[in-house]
Every structure is written in C-alpha cells, then in structure tokens.
Amino acid sequence: MRHILSILLENEAGALSRVVGLFSARAYNIDSLTVSTTEDRTLSRMTIVTHGSDDVIEQITKQLNKLIEVVKVIDLNESEHIEREMMLIKVRATGKDREEMKRMADIFRGRIIDVTEKTYTIELTGTSDKLNAFIEAIDRTVILETVRTGASGIGRGERVLKI
Amino acid sequence: MQISGAEIVVRCLQEEGVEFVFGYPGGAVLEIYDAIFKQSQFKHVLVRHEQAAVHAADAYSRSSDKVGVALVTSGPGATNAVTGIATAYMDSIPMVVLSGQVPTPAIGLDAFQEVDMVGITRPCVKHNFLVKDINELAETIKKAFYIAKTGRPGPVVVDIPKDVTQKLAEFHYPESVSIRSYVPVLRGHPGQIRKAVNLLLEAKRPYVYVGGGAVQGAAEQEVTELVRSLGLPCTNTLMGLGAYPGSDPQFLGMLGMHGTYEANMAMQNCDVLIAVGARFDDRVISVPSHFLSKPKKIVHIDVDPSSIAKRVKVDVPIVGDVKYVLRDMLDQLKESGKKPDPAALAAWWKQIEEWRAPNSLLYAPSNELIKPQYVVEKLYEITGGDAIITSDVGQHQMWAAQYYKFDRPKQWLNSGGLGTMGFGLPAAIGAQLANPDKAVACITGEGSIQMNIQELSTAKQYHTPVKVVSLNNRYLGMVRQWQEFFYGTRYSESYMDALPDFVKIAEAYGHVGFKIENPADVEPVLREAFSPALKERLVFLDFRTDQSENVFPMIGNGKGLDEMDLPPHMRKTDEPDAERDYGNLC
Ligand SMILES: Cc1cc2nc3c(=O)[nH]c(=O)nc-3n(C[C@H](O)[C@H](O)[C@H](O)COP(=O)(O)OP(=O)(O)OC[C@H]3O[C@@H](n4cnc5c(N)ncnc54)[C@H](O)[C@@H]3O)c2cc1C
Ligand SMILES: Cc1ncc(C[n+]2csc(CCOP(=O)(O)OP(=O)(O)O)c2C)c(N)n1
Numbered sequence: 001m002r003h004i005l006s007i008l009l010e011n012e013a014g015a016l017s018r019v020v021g022l023f024s025a026r027a028y029n030i031d032s033l034t035v036s037t038t039e040d041r042t043l044s045r046m047t048i049v050t051h052g053s054d055d056v057i058e059q060i061t062k063q064l065n066k067l068i069e070v071v072k073v074i075d076l077n078e079s080e081h082i083e084r085e086m087m088l089i090k091v092r093a094t095g096k097d098r099e100e101m102k103r104m105a106d107i108f109r110g111r112i113i114d115v116t117e118k119t120y121t122i123e124l125t126g127t128s129d130k131l132n133a134f135i136e137a138i139d140r141t142v143i144l145e146t147v148r149t150g151a152s153g154i155g156r157g158e159r160v161l162k163i
Numbered sequence: 164m165q166i167s168g169a170e171i172v173v174r175c176l177q178e179e180g181v182e183f184v185f186g187y188p189g190g191a192v193l194e195i196y197d198a199i200f201k202q203s204q205f206k207h208v209l210v211r212h213e214q215a216a217v218h219a220a221d222a223y224s225r226s227s228d229k230v231g232v233a234l235v236t237s238g239p240g241a242t243n244a245v246t247g248i249a250t251a252y253m254d255s256i257p258m259v260v261l262s263g264q265v266p267t268p269a270i271g272l273d274a275f276q277e278v279d280m281v282g283i284t285r286p287c288v289k290h291n292f293l294v295k296d297i298n299e300l301a302e303t304i305k306k307a308f309y310i311a312k313t314g315r316p317g318p319v320v321v322d323i324p325k326d327v328t329q330k331l332a333e334f335h336y337p338e339s340v341s342i343r344s345y346v347p348v349l350r351g352h353p354g355q356i357r358k359a360v361n362l363l364l365e366a367k368r369p370y371v372y373v374g375g376g377a378v379q380g381a382a383e384q385e386v387t388e389l390v391r392s393l394g395l396p397c398t399n400t401l402m403g404l405g406a407y408p409g410s411d412p413q414f415l416g417m418l419g420m421h422g423t424y425e426a427n428m429a430m431q432n433c434d435v436l437i438a439v440g441a442r443f444d445d446r447v448i449s450v451p452s453h454f455l456s457k458p459k460k461i462v463h464i465d466v467d468p469s470s471i472a473k474r475v476k477v478d479v480p481i482v483g484d485v486k487y488v489l490r491d492m493l494d495q496l497k498e499s500g501k502k503p504d505p506a507a508l509a510a511w512w513k514q515i516e517e518w519r520a521p522n523s524l525l526y527a528p529s530n531e532l533i534k535p536q537y538v539v540e541k542l543y544e545i546t547g548g549d550a551i552i553t554s555d556v557g558q559h560q561m562w563a564a565q566y567y568k569f570d571r572p573k574q575w576l577n578s579g580g581l582g583t584m585g586f587g588l589p590a591a592i593g594a595q596l597a598n599p600d601k602a603v604a605c606i607t608g609e610g611s612i613q614m615n616i617q618e619l620s621t622a623k624q625y626h627t628p629v630k631v632v633s634l635n636n637r638y639l640g641m642v643r644q645w646q647e648f649f650y651g652t653r654y655s656e657s658y659m660d661a662l663p664d665f666v667k668i669a670e671a672y673g674h675v676g677f678k679i680e681n682p683a684d685v686e687p688v689l690r691e692a693f694s695p696a697l698k699e700r701l702v703f704l705d706f707r708t709d710q711s712e713n714v715f716p717m718i719g720n721g722k723g724l725d726e727m728d729l730p731p732h733m734r735k736t737d738e739p740d741a742e743r744d745y746g747n748l749c
C-alpha cells in the first residue's frame with residue numbers, strides 16, 4: 001500500500017544521504033521525496049512517498065527512527081492528512097491547441113506562468129492523482145517537458161509534527 | 164591556551180580513559196601520530212594491517228566494558244578498515260574509529276589518498292562524522308563515544324581532515340552530551356513487562372532464548388536469576404554464549420543451524436518464548452513460517468525497536484535495555500509470589516531430557532586421526548574452562564562454540580553476523596591487552612589464519628602470549644562441507660594446496676610452534692603450551708585434523724528447526740552424508 005511519511009531531521013550535511021542510503025540498502029521503495037528546511041533552520045522536513053506491506057512500512061519507520069539525525073517520523077496515513085504536489089508542465093500551444101490548453105489549465109485550476117508564441121508553461125498544484133489526471137486529460141503529444149516536486153504532506157487539524 | 168587539532172584528539176582519548184589505540188600511520192594522520200609520540204597516557208599498538216587494528220579494537224571492547232579505539236590514515240588505510248568496521252557493526256560492538264582525511268580544501272578533488280570515508284562506511288556504522296571545523300572536534304569525539312556505547316552499541320567513525328589536525332583551538336571536553344534526536348530507552352514499559360510476566364506464569368513449555376544483547380548489556384546475573392528461580396530451560400545464540408553458564412544443566416546448548424538437538428527442538432516446541440537481546444537471525448530460526456507453524460507466544464526484549472518484528476511477529480514487544488527489563492520482570496515475579504505450573508514444567512523437562520539423552524554432539528573418537536572436537540574438548544579441560552577464546556570463521560568456529568563451555572559473558576569472541584575470516588588472531592591480541600592476566604586462545608583454521616597471519620608480528624612486539632589453536636584440515640572446511648552436502652562432492656577451490664610450514668612461520672616471527680599429527684599428542688602438547696614455561700610466549704599449535712569431519716547437527720537451507728541433519732549415531736538410516744536430502748538451496 002502507498003504510505004506518505006513525514007520526517008523531521010537535523011539540518012546537517014549528510015543527513016539526506018543517510019535517509020536515501022537506508023532506502024536503497026534495505027531495498028525499500030521511494031516513489032517520491034521532498035525536503036527543505038523548516039521555520040527552525042536547524043531542522044529539515046522531508047516527505048517520502050513509499051509503498052510496501054504493513055510489515056515493511058513498520059520496518060521503514062523503525063529504521064528511519066534509528067538514524068541518529070532523525071528527530072521524528074510519522075506515517076501520515078495513520079490519520080487524516082492533506083498532501084500537495086506541484087508540477088510545472090511546458091506544452092506546445094499553437095493553433096487550436098492554444099485555446100484547448102488554456103481551457104484545460106482552467107479546469108484543473110492551473111496557472112499559466114510563462115507564455116511564448118509556441119508554448120505555455122502551466123503551474124499545477126494538487127494531489128499526485130490530480131496531476132496525473134491532468135497529464136491523462138491532455139494530448140500527450142503536446143507535452144514538451146514536465147517537472148514535479150513530489151508530494152508534501154501535513155496532518156489535518158490540530159495534529160502537528162514538531163519537537 | 165590554544166592547542167592543535169591533533170593534540171585535541173589525543174586529549175579527548177585521554178579524557179575517555181583510553182588505554183590502547185590500535186592503528187597504523189600515514190600522511191593524513193601524521194600530525195596525530197606526532198601528538199601521540201609526545202604523550203604517555205595511552206599506548207599505541209602498531210598492527211600490520213588496518214583491518215587487524217579494527218578487529219583488535221573490536222575485541223578489546225568485546226572482552227571488556229570499555230570502548231576500543233582504532234586509528235587509520237586516509238585512502239587505503241580507511242578502506243582497509245572497512246571490513247573490521249562492518250564486522251563490529253553486524254555484532255553491535257561499541258567502537259570508535261578515527262580516520263585521517265585529506266585537507267578540507269582538497270576534499271572532492273580526487274586528492275592523493277582521498278576516499279569518501281563517510282560515504283563508504285555509512286551503511287556499516289552506527290553513525291559517522293566528518294569534522295570540518297576544529298571547534299567541533301572535541302564535542303564530536305565525545306558524541307562518538309557516547310553513541311558507540313549507548314542504546315544498541317555499534318562502531319562510530321570520525322573522519323578528520325589533516326588541516327583540522329593542524330589548526331589551533333581552545334580545548335574543552337564536554338562532561339556530557341545530549342543529542343535531541345538520539346534518546347536510547349533503558350526501562351521497558353511496565354504494562355508490557357506485566358504481560359510478559361503473566362505469559363511466563365501461564366506457560367506450560369517455557370523457554371529462554373538469550374542473545375548477544377545480554378552479553379553487551381551485561382545482564383548475565385539477571386538472565387541467570389530468571390532461569391534458575393523459575394527452573395526454566397535456556398539456550399544461547401552463537402553471540403550469546405556465556406550469558407547463561409554453558410556448563411549448567413539448565414543450559415541446552417547453542418541453538419540454530421549448528422545448535423544441539425535439544426536446543427532446537429525446545430525452540431520449535433515451546434509454548435512461551437522469552438527472547439532476550441536476540442534477533443531471530445536466519446542462522447537461528449531458519450525459516451520464520453516453519454518456526455511459527457508450532458503456535459507459541461513470544462516476548463521479545465530488545466533496545467532496538469527495529470530488531471523487533473523484523474523477521475518474526477511477536478506477542479509482547481518490550482523495548483528497553485535487557486538488564487533493566489529483566490530486573491523489572493524479576494521484581495514483578497517476586498511480588499506475585501507465583502511460579503509456572505510445576506507439573507507442566509516437569510513434563511516439559513522430561514521431554515527435553517529425552518531429546519538430550521542421545522547427545523547430538525557425540526562424535527566418533529579415533530586413535531589415528533585427530534578429531535577437531537577432541538582438541539577443543541581438551542583445550543576446555545586444560546584451560547579449566549577459563550580462557551578467553553577468539554575464533555575465525557568456519558567449521559572450527561562451530562566446534563569451538565559447541566565444545567568449549569563458556570560460563571562467563573565476554574569470554575567468547577567471534578564474528579557471527581558478518582562471519583569475517585581473519586578476525587581471530589587480531590581479536591586475540593586485543594583481548595589479551597584488555598585482559599593481561601587471562602589465558603587467551605584463538606581457535607582457527609589454516610584458511611582463516613592466513614587472512615591476518617601478519618599479526619604474529621604485532622603479537623611479538625607487544626608481548627601478547629596468545630595460543631593459536633589451528634584445526635588444520637587442509638580444507639576450507641565449511642565450504643567443503645557444503646560442497647559435500649549440496650554440490651555432489653565437487654570440491655571447487657576449497658582445498659588448500661601449498662600450505663606453509665606453520666611451525667616455521669611461528670618461529671620466523673619469534674614465537675614457538677608445534678605440529679601435532681597424532682591424537683595421543685594432543686593433550687600433552689596442549690598442556691605444554693599452557694604450562695608456566697610458555698606462559699609468556701605465543702604458541703602456534705598446528706593440529707593436523709581429520710579432513711573429512713563435518714559439523715553436526717546441521718539445519719539445511721530451507722529446513723525447519725526440527726528438521727536437523729543429525730550425527731551418524733542419531734540417524735534412523737545409515738545413508739552416507741552426501742546422499743542425504745539436505746533441503747533446497749535458496
Ligand atoms: C559459519 C557460521 C555459522 C553460524 N551458525 C550459527 C548457529 O548455529 N547458531 C547461532 O545462534 N548463530 C549462528 N551464527 C551467527 C549468526 O549469523 C548471528 O550472528 C547470530 O545468531 C546473532 O546472534 P543474536 O541473535 O544473539 O544477535 P546479535 O547480533 O548479538 O544482536 C544482539 C541483539 O540484542 C540487541 N541488544 C544489544 N544490546 C542490548 C541491550 N543492552 N539490551 C537489549 N537489547 C540489546 C540488539 O539490538 C540486537 O537485536 C553463525 C555464524 C557463522 C559465521
Ligand atoms: C573473508 C571471508 N571470505 C570468505 C568466507 C567464506 N568462508 C566461510 S568459512 C570458509 C572456510 C574457512 O576455512 P578454514 O579457516 O580453514 O576453517 P575450516 O572451516 O576448515 O575449519 C570460507 C571460505 C568468509 N567467511 N570470510
């Protein structure tokens with residue numbers, strides 16, 4: 001099953017490679033990974049999307065917690081949460097495609113953030129599924145380039161991940 | 164006053180009460196070696212290969228309650244140390260390894276003798292550090308010792324660039340450190356402990372399975388009290404040997420792939436299992452589904468949550484230090500004033516005695532060929548069961564584990580998790596330095612000893628009078644045994660041709676050597692080796708043993724704990740070894 005893990009770790013050189021190294025050394029899957037510092041500069045927050053059986057996910061959380069630089073790990077799947085991913089997608093926008101791309105971007109609440117005579121660059125935010133749906137919805141042949149951030153997640157309501 | 168980074172390193176080691184640093188110099192650590200030269204508080208032991216420095220430091224830890232320290236230079240010095248680091252990591256041994264690194268401005272430029280030590284060792288250390296700022300040097304070394312010895316112990320590498328050892332800074336060694344992201348648990352959850360106690364009291368066929376965690380956690384008293392006060396049967400893993408006395412009748416022997424019949428049958432058939440600092444290794448329980456096919460309730464005590472439910476789901480996980488958790492269990496047991504049902508326990512013991520009766524460690528004695536088991540038995544007798552025994556990897560290791568009865572923890576030092584040939588001799592040197600008054604013997608094979616034989620020179624220089632007991636079967640015996648059983652006796656590259664004259668080698672290094680070919684000479688030569696006359700000498704005993712001897716019992720690949728291959732006298736048919744069904748290789 002797909003799980004989304006939130007990890008708070010020391011903002012130190014090498015901490016990221018420990019996490020990534022753990023996944024490859026123990027043959028766990030990483031579907032996506034995002035990381036950046038938090039409002040507290042000494043901490044980074046990472047979101048990893050992974051999949052595996054319950055036993056594997058349990059081991060992943062335990063192994064992550066075992067890393068000296070990891071402060072806290074939560075499995076967002078365990079309760080209500082929100083996740084968002086951002087995609088920048090550059091599409092060919094000429095002739096009748098130009099009108100069509102604008103319409104699709106609107107439907108998906110995307111924003112066109114760069115325009116040339118031949119292209120649009122669209123910014124799209126949402127769950128990973130929504131971004132996938134957008135790609136499915138448009139004509140594949142007009143896609144010139146995509147870049148996605150991977151999912152970031154946060155617990156709903158009062159639940160917070162803090163030290 | 165400002166001092167150099169190298170002097171800071173030395174001062175830190177002094178503050179930690181380090182007695183010995185095992186190491187080998189080179190460009191990146193010259194500054195540190197110069198600072199070592201100018202002090203006399205700790206001794207430096209110059210090994211002949213960095214792998215040996217790390218094994219010696221590791222065994223120094225294993226045989227004492229201190230943390231071993233190794234020091235190596237950058238590049239090849241660092242890579243040579245990696246096998247030693249991985250060995251300690253797999254067995255959860257506390258250790259601090261200091262490695263030199265090229266100067267910080269040169270890092271990343273493919274500088275002379277540059278390797279990414281932090282990167283290379285990341286998967287086989289508990290933690291590692293690259294010190295880029297001299298102002299962080301002392302605190303980092305303090306953290307390294309703290310991390311190495313707390314929680315689940317393990318090796319910690321501190322990589323120190325040369326310019327950091329040359330710069331100047333004030334020295335201040337912190338009294339203590341706290342790391343917000345690292346808080347090892349000591350006490351177990353009282354509710355979980357209560358559940359464990361209740362399970363134990365309701366048990367009809369209880370069993371205590373003790374591993375290396377009880378050795379590392381110095382919980383031998385608590386283990387013994389639990390086992391004795393309730394009259395329970397007990398087994399130790401290869402790493403746990405000595406945590407419960409090996410000569411005690413409640414001890415069923417080691418369990419696992421080469422465990423005794425009774426230890427393995429009890430493991431399979433118990434109804435309540437108390438796992439104490441043991442990690443349900445594949446060499447111990449073999450196939451988890453087969454192990455669980457006989458229903459049982461499992462209590463698992465371990466400081467490392469990730470050891471729990473890794474291979475086997477358990478009923479009562481208890482995260483905590485074995486010593487504390489067992490203490491709390493014992494207190495609760497005492498409070499309750501109860502014991503498990505005596506009639507059920509008596510029936511369980513009766514069953515166990517039936518399993519024990521045929522003696523699965525019996526072997527056919529011989530007047531012509533030296534039986535390796537016999538050598539270990541005699542060694543046990545002659546050393547009064549009191550020697551510290553190190554070993555290498557192979558058949559000899561298993562015979563050492565089976566036939567030397569370890570009554571104390573930290574008496575048996577071997578590489579279980581990584582299975583590193585070449586561990587034995589440097590380990591014996593480290594153990595001897597930590598225990599100058601104890602007899603230390605290294606049980607080895609002619610294959611393994613040659614992986615670090617150069618350490619005979621270190622042993623000479625530092626007067627470590629270890630006794631090398633080589634069970635020389637002219638084969639990579641453990642490999643040969645597998646080839647005999649699983650590969651139709653095709654002995655591919657497992658024969659050791661062109662063996663050296665080990666007696667001459669020993670002599671060339673300034674030691675004493677004996678070659679023993681006759682069973683009648685085993686005992687007298689061992690007596691001589693351990694006699695006062697040779698007390699101060701390293702003695703190399705080259706026993707020419709029976710080449711065809713195999714280690715029994717054995718659990719073949721994919722087989723269950725109760726599907727052991729037994730020694731000839733316990734077999735129902737008289738099929739020869741090679742034609743038996745040893746299960747499928749995975
Ligand atoms: C040729 C060969 C054959 C082998 N055959 C066998 C065999 O027949 N039988 C056998 O048993 N092994 C055998 N082994 C060894 C095997 O590979 C494992 O190394 C060994 O079984 C592991 O022992 P353990 O479970 O005690 O765990 P260890 O590796 O000793 O791990 C200790 C556990 O205790 C925990 N721990 C550490 N300190 C504490 C503490 N203070 N409090 C609480 N928990 C703590 C750790 O987190 C860890 O989970 C063999 C090895 C070789 C090379
Ligand atoms: C460094 C290393 N290389 C290879 C092995 C695989 N291996 C395990 S046991 C063994 C044979 C050991 O031979 P020897 O030391 O003579 O011991 P014996 O089994 O004959 O007692 C080998 C090659 C290992 N464990 N370690």
Ligand SMILES: [Mg+2]
Pocket residue numbers: 557608609610634635636637638639640
């Ligand atoms: Mg051999």
